Amino acid sequence: xxxxxxxxxxxxxxxxxxxxxxxxxxxxxxxxxxxGWFLYNNMVTRLAAGNTAAGGALSWGFLGQTAGFxxxxxxxxxxxxxxxRAYLVGVINTLRVGIVGVILATVLGLLAGIARVSxxxxxxxxxxxxxxxxxxTPLLVQLLFWYxxxxxxxxxxxxxxxxGDLGYLTNRGMYLTWIFPxxxxxxxxxxLLGGVIVGVMVAWLxxxxxxxxxxxxxxxxxxxxxxxxxxxIGFLVALGASQMPTTTTYELRRGDRGALFEDINxxxxxxxxxxxxxxxxxxxLYGADGQVxxxxxxxxxxxxxxxxxxAEATRLEWTTPAPLVVSEPQRQGFNFSGGISVTPEFAAxxxxxxxxxxxxxxxxxxxxxxxxxxxxxxxxxxxGLSTGATLRMVVLPQALRVIIPPLTSQYLNLVKNSSLxxxxxxxxxxxxxxxxxxxxxxxxxxxxLVMATYLTFSLITSLFMNWYNKRVALVER
Amino acid sequence: MAxxxxxxxxxxxxxxxKWYGEFHALKNVSLTVKRREVVVIIGPSGSGKxxxxxxxxxxxxxxxxxxxxxxxxxxxxxxxIEAIRMETGMVFQQFNLFPHLTVMQNITLAPIHVRxxxxxxxxxxxxxxxxxxxxxxxxQKYPGQLSGGQQQRxxxxxxxxxxxxxxxFDEPTSALDPxxxxxxxxxxxxxxxxxxxxxxxxxxxxxxxxxxxxxxxMDSGEIVEIGTPDHFFTNPQHDRTKLxxxxxxx
Numbered sequence: 094x095x096x097x098x099x100x101x102x103x104x105x106x107x108x109x110x111x112x113x114x115x116x117x118x119x120x121x122x123x124x125x126x127x128x129g130w131f132l133y134n135n136m137v138t139r140l141a142a143g144n145t146a147a148g149g150a151l152s153w154g155f156l157g158q159t160a161g162f163x164x165x166x167x168x169x170x171x172x173x174x175x176x177x178r179a180y181l182v183g184v185i186n187t188l189r190v191g192i193v194g195v196i197l198a199t200v201l202g203l204l205a206g207i208a209r210v211s212x213x214x215x216x217x218x219x220x221x222x223x224x225x226x227x228x229x230t231p232l233l234v235q236l237l238f239w240y241x242x243x244x245x246x247x248x249x250x251x252x253x254x255x256x257g258d259l260g261y262l263t264n265r266g267m268y269l270t271w272i273f274p275x276x277x278x279x280x281x282x283x284x285l286l287g288g289v290i291v292g293v294m295v296a297w298l299x300x301x302x303x304x305x306x307x308x309x310x311x312x313x314x315x316x317x318x319x320x321x322x323x324x325x326i327g328f329l330v331a332l333g334a335s336q337m338p339t340t341t342t343y344e345l346r347r348g349d350r351g352a353l354f355e356d357i358n359x360x361x362x363x364x365x366x367x368x369x370x371x372x373x374x375x376x377x378l379y380g381a382d383g384q385v386x387x388x389x390x391x392x393x394x395x396x397x398x399x400x401x402x403x404a405e406a407t408r409l410e411w412t413t414p415a416p417l418v419v420s421e422p423q424r425q426g427f428n429f430s431g432g433i434s435v436t437p438e439f440a441a442x443x444x445x446x447x448x449x450x451x452x453x454x455x456x457x458x459x460x461x462x463x464x465x466x467x468x469x470x471x472x473x474x475x476x477g478l479s480t481g482a483t484l485r486m487v488v489l490p491q492a493l494r495v496i497i498p499p500l501t502s503q504y505l506n507l508v509k510n511s512s513l514x515x516x517x518x519x520x521x522x523x524x525x526x527x528x529x530x531x532x533x534x535x536x537x538x539x540x541x542l543v544m545a546t547y548l549t550f551s552l553i554t555s556l557f558m559n560w561y562n563k564r565v566a567l568v569e570r
Numbered sequence: 571m572a573x574x575x576x577x578x579x580x581x582x583x584x585x586x587x588k589w590y591g592e593f594h595a596l597k598n599v600s601l602t603v604k605r606r607e608v609v610v611i612i613g614p615s616g617s618g619k620x621x622x623x624x625x626x627x628x629x630x631x632x633x634x635x636x637x638x639x640x641x642x643x644x645x646x647x648x649x650x651i652e653a654i655r656m657e658t659g660m661v662f663q664q665f666n667l668f669p670h671l672t673v674m675q676n677i678t679l680a681p682i683h684v685r686x687x688x689x690x691x692x693x694x695x696x697x698x699x700x701x702x703x704x705x706x707x708x709x710q711k712y713p714g715q716l717s718g719g720q721q722q723r724x725x726x727x728x729x730x731x732x733x734x735x736x737x738x739f740d741e742p743t744s745a746l747d748p749x750x751x752x753x754x755x756x757x758x759x760x761x762x763x764x765x766x767x768x769x770x771x772x773x774x775x776x777x778x779x780x781x782x783x784x785x786x787x788m789d790s791g792e793i794v795e796i797g798t799p800d801h802f803f804t805n806p807q808h809d810r811t812k813l814x815x816x817x818x819x820x
Contacts, residue, residue: 471629472666472725476680476732477655486679490670567669567714 136537155533156180162528164520166436169394176529183525184546190439190521191508191550194446198507199500201447202454207484209459220455227452233513235449240441240517250427260422260432267440268422271433273393275373277335278416284327292320331416341371341411345378348405350398353391370395371411373418378406390420392430400426438519442511450507457499461492493565501558505551512547522546580605580736580767586625586635588618595621596632597791603736608768610778613788614814619771622788623738626769627658640735656684659729663741665721667713667728673700674709677728685732692731699727703757719750723757730761737761739770775818779803787811 106112140151156177164170167186170179208220227235245264248254253263260269274281296316303312342356344363353376355369363370372395377388386406387399399406422432465488473483514521523543530539581603588596596618603609611619624630626637628644628651637644639654668676677696681687687695700706703723705716713721722742729737739758743751755777762768762781772778778785778799785802787795787810795802795811806812 466664466666468662468664468666469668472660472662472668475627475629475655475658475660476728477652477684478680479652482683486683487668491668565670567712 140537151538152535153538155529155535155538158533160529161532164525165518166439167520176533179525179529180522180542183520183522186519186525187508187511187514187521187523187546187550190442190446190511190514190519194443194450194507194511195504197443197447198450198454198503201451202503203458205451205455206458206462209455210462224452224455227448228456232445232449232510233516236441236445236513236516239444239448240437243444244437244441250424250429253424258421261424261429264437266437267435268429269433269435270419270421272417272419273373274416275414275418276337276371277414278328278331278418279372280331281324281327281416284324284331288320288323288327291323292316295319328416335413335416337371337374337411337413338369343376343409343411345406345409348407349378349387349400349402350396351409352394352396353409353411354395373420374414375412377410377412378402379408379410380404381407389423390414390418390431398425398430436519438514438517441517442514442519442521445513446507446510449510450503453503453506454500457496457503458492460499461494461496462488464495465491490565491567494562494567497558497562497565501555501562504554504558508550508554509547578604580640581626581769582636582638583622583626584636586622586632586637588621588625588630588632595791596625598635599788599791599793600635601786601793601796603767603769605767606765607783608762608770608781609784609786610782611769611771611786611788612773612775612778612814613794617788618791619788620740621791623740623769623771626736626738627655627660629660656732657734658736658738659732659734660738661722661725661729661740661742663744665713665718665725665745667721667725669713672710672712673705673716673724676713676724677731680728681731696727696731699730700724702730702760703727704753717750718746719753722746722750722754726754726757726761736767736769739768739772741771741773743772743774773818775803787814789814 103109137151157175159173160170160176160179161172162179163172164179164182167182167189170182205220205223208216209224211217247262247264250261250263250265253261255261258270260267293316296312296319299312299315338355340356340359341353342361343351343353345351352363353371353374354363355371357368358364371391372393374391374395375388376391376397378386378399380386381404384404386402386404389397389399391397420431420433422429422434462484469487469491470483473487474480478486511521512523515524515527518524526539526543530536533539579602581601583599583601586596586599587594599618599622601609601622611623613619621630625632626639626644640657642650642653642657644650644654667673668679671679674693674696677699678687678689678692681692681695682689697706697709700709703726705720705723708716708720708724713724716724726737726742742758743754746754751774755774758768758770758777759781770777770782780799782799784796785799786793787802787806787808789810795806795808797807802811803815806815
């Protein structure tokens with residue numbers, strides 16, 4: 094009889110489903126650990142055998158050594174600073190192109206995705222052509238296309254025509270009019286940071302308050318208002334307290350260049366890392382006969398330089414600037430001074446990443462819109478809402494649920510693809526890490542550092558997007 | 571009242587034809603609905619009932635024939651279409667509530683954004699409508715948290731919030747569990763008593779008998795027969811009507 098052979102007793106461990114599940118997992122873990130140990134052991138042995146400037150196996154001491162190379166853009170970096178700081182500059186450059194790229198790619202993708210589902214035949218076909226072209230060609234090829242084919246074809250600096258008051262487009266980069274905090278507005282950076290923190294807190298509190306009251310809604314408006322309020326207060330405080338340091342001194346060399354700085358050690362000369370340069374201060378240069386020979390503004394490093402002066406200057410006067418100043422790019426010989434400049438490398442990389450990722454985002458947006466039930470369109474149109482209002486208030490908020498998870502992947506792709514910067518020489522973290530590795534031989538450390546950094550970026554992005562996805566999820570039951 | 575509002579006929583459909591590709595979905599459909607009248611359209615599935623009612627507010631485009639709603643001719647002119655949509659409320663089989671908005675936001679969305687009503691006024695009116703359909707306590711819930719019957723009552727309140735002159739019902743009880751049909755029909759009966767002009771596509775013969783002023787029987791894209799409920803159920807003229815009634819009243 095069957096019933097007699099199948100016992101109700103506790104089964105032997107090798108037939109117990111629970112122990113089988115645990116044993117399989119333990120086995121899997123053992124295999125993984127074994128492979129990992131083998132790889133690690135292999136690497137350490139090879140590293141010990143090798144002789145690199147980085148020292149022994151997996152030593153991180155090289156990060157403190159002097160770099161000895163310059164970095165073409167990003168935060169100020171001097172060759173006498175350390176490898177560690179060089180890497181940090183690379184990280185910031187990656188973040189610069191990554192954050193701006195994610196924002197622009199989202200806007201482009203959203204517009205192209207909506208155009209793709211529109212009833213306007215021409216618009217929809219144009220969007221289709223855009224998506225198909227840029228989705229189907231390699232990113233590296235596109236990057237070189239923008240760099241060599243588009244940006245290098247812009248006029249040279251000598252021939253660049255101004256774009257109104259906005260700035261100049263040249264084959265050496267874009268030079269744009271920009272607003273900077275001046276010497277008296279130094280604290281504004283902190284106010285900005287404080288504004289963001291206060292804004293986020295107010296938004297969070299407002300949302301909690303709304304939730305308690307049982308009213309749906311977001312705290313974004315309240316948070317934004319708090320942010321703006323903090324900034325305005327910061328500006329007014331800076332304006333009220335605006336004063337130049339009492340020990341302001343200047344250095345004037347060769348009658349046309351020099352620096353304006355706070356003479357902290359009181360020796361009358363500018364000492365790097367001791368004296369503090371004064372940024373964006375209006376200055377006037379006077380010649381030996383008391384005539385004005387030039388006027389302008391110091392740059393972000395407190396330095397100034399004039400070209401083709403009618404006479405050599407011997408004296409300088411400065412005035413107290415407003416906390417925020419507008420700086421326009423001005424042609425000076427073979428270059429521009431003032432304003433903000435965007436290098437051809439940054440522009441090409443940003444363009445390539447935005448246009449390429451935008452094509453993928455467009456497809457995601459299209460899929461999201463198509464995923465919304467046709468009945469939602471009908472109900473909204475039957476109520477008299479226009480197509481645009483229907484899209485904005487009914488369809489897109491629901492499409493977001495479908496859009497966000499694949500959109501997260503595209504954001505991660507954009508940040509990771511920014512490592513192609515090395516092809517055009519933009520000093521992102523990967524590019525800088527290669528230079529470091531070439532000089533120190535710390536190959537393994539370099540790769541580990543780069544991987545850990547990208548992993549950190551990706552995890553932070555994923556966490557944020559998952560949180561956002563939960564927020565827009567539909568309430569059921 | 572405006573000039574055209576004096577007319578007794580609020581919906582005039584004349585020789586309306588519609589094709590889906592080769593398929594002739596509506597064949598010379600002509601129907602006139604008077605103010606305050608309740609017209610119930612019945613017929614087997616695929617007979618064109620829903621298609622016809624959806625041409626009235628241009629959710630479906632008809633290829634020939636004329637439709638005039640409250641004096642506004644239904645043309646390709648966007649302004650005419652939007653004017654007609656503001657005059658007609660529609661209730662769907664699948665409710666089609668906006669799942670990302672609360673009940674209150676569902677009801678106030680169109681009054682605020684189309685009629686440019688103040689938010690407070692729109693919300694006050696929405697509460698009145700929710701009381702009218704019997705679920706004021708659900709105002710801050712999301713559609714996914716409500717039963718089918720409650721959702722359909724919200725959908726009716728949402729359509730009424732635009733103060734329409736005509737209400738179109740496209741099989742409003744077909745997607746409901748049996749125990750919830752009653753609560754929706756009661757709301758519709760109350761609406762009919764209040765004098766609303768209604769065109770209702772339904773399979774609820776009880777509702778048709780009790781509430782309809784006229785019953786329209788459609789089959790294969792044509793109107794076969796129009797009559798009062800008494801006449802229609804006791805003395806149908808056409809064989810197709812008789813066959814249909816036999817099948818459903820067995």
